[in-house]
Amino acid sequence: xxxxxxxxxxxxxxxxxxxxxxxxxxxxxxxxxxxxxxxxxxxxxxxxxxxxxxxxxxxxxxxxxxxxxxxx
Numbered sequence: 355x356x357x358x359x360x361x362x363x364x365x366x367x368x369x370x371x372x373x374x375x376x377x378x379x380x381x382x383x384x385x386x387x388x389x390x391x392x393x394x395x396x397x398x399x400x401x402x403x404x405x406x407x408x409x410x411x412x413x414x415x416x417x418x419x420x421x422x423x424x425x426x
Contacts, residue, residue: 364398369405376406400424 359368376388390402391411399421402410412418 358394361397361401365401369401372405372407380406 372390376390379386379388387408388406389409389411390405390407391413392398392402393413394415395402395410395413396416399410399412399416412421
């Protein structure tokens with residue numbers, strides 16, 4: 355439900371905890387790839403980049419070509 359939050363609320367209420375979980379998993383299981391998927395994430399993609407995940411999953415509302423150019 356993270357995609358339902360306005361970006362500033364997501365930054366405050368979701369992102370720190372996502373980063374904490376990612377850091378813990380990477381520390382304990384460094385070879386495990388981590389995918390972050392948030393339904394309706396189009397407004398959060400740039401903010402999702404620095405969570406430490408290996409892959410950001412996109413939902414059907416996102417133009418893949420546009421965002422690939424934007425976030426790599």
